[in-house]
Amino acid sequence: MKDHVTRAPLRAINWNRLEDEKDLEVWNRLTVNFWLPEKVPLSNDVQSWATLRPAERELTIRVFTGLTLLDTIQNTIGAPSMLPDALTPHEEAVLSNISFMEAVHARSYSSIFSTLCLTKEVDEAFRWAEENPHLQAKARLVLEKYKAGADPLKRKIASVFLESFMFYSGFYLPMYWSSRAKLTNTADLIRLIIRDEAVHGYYIGYKFQRGLEKLDPARQQELKDFAFALIFDLYDIESKYTAELYDGIGLTEDVKAFLHYNANKALQNLGYEALFPPAACEVNPAIMAALSPDSENHDFFSGSGSSYVIGKAVATEDEDWDF
């Protein structure tokens, strides 16, 4: 009897037949950018680590443990949960790359810990992460949106918020240390993670927009309302998490400006307008400079910056770029 059951053929992925050029573009970007924590000389930060006060060390380990939790979720649940909703086989391949890189990110924090910290300090931080109500609340809120049977586009909204917003209360701290010439190798590693998360948020947001454009206006509005409601709820938790972590060193308001700025960027990845007004997004310039060193903001119009100088030679490998 079973011999009569007709089955859809199992299909092998053919990268020479693309349905969406963006899949190959992002695959190439992610694979070229591949890295491992062993590439970064973290041990050069040992002396710098010793200059931090005990409370600053505890804060740093806690922040990295919180980031590890988000990477773990995105590696084992978030990215895999989007596989069944993929529009193309190539999207599945990209999502599997994203999933694996999240595992690399989670693994990287343990490299930082084993290089700089005492086992006891780290074990305490992992216990703190399990018991911290705000960290647990934000992880649970996202997991709820990922669960089986959830709306595929709502899953993508939650995923973009994790990739492009929820990490930033944590990423702030290594950028802050780096701006004070502390833990600069650790900051280099974090910048590699930030670069990856930017591609992840961009790509998942792009796929969200491809799905959204096929829906009727009522469903589009429902998803937009969902997205703004979720970013509000996540922001509420992030604010409390931020205050608990950063009140002690007086940086909470500075971190919040960074959160507003990144929340707006996460919404832009989904194709939506900003939520927070420009005045709320004025990030400390030292943090911006730590985020993108060697790249000033060009504003020829207002006469600020050195952008009047026409760019210096930059490596490009496009052979047809030769007039």
Next chain:
Amino acid sequence: MGGLVYYSSASGNTARFVQRLGLPAGRIPISAKEAMPAPALPHVLICPTYADGEGRGAVPKQVIRYLNDPDRRALLRGVIATGNRNFGATYALAGKVIAEKCGVPLLYSFELAGTETDIARVLAGLEKFWGTECLTMA
């Protein structure tokens, strides 16, 4: 006032920025099969960045094709670049590459689809820039 030409991939960030600017603008097509805009007047190019970690591939292929035409290039007066600061040193790199290759100033850079502040600065900046350009030409 001179014109605007822009490139935006299927993600649409630059297209959303240009739409909010509210100025007429020619779009460089995503597909190599479609016709390029043929501006008759001096113009500014708005271009996103797609660099990898080493800065390769910063300028989209279609923008390179656009600029490889001497007539179009002769009318280029400046470039505005977009990107994401999360890419570190390669943030808005396409603007530096085009400025160098074409000998025009990099006028401004902004992230993703831009903020209200970016819109206001670019509108005011372009008006001032074209004013200066007219004086220079006279």
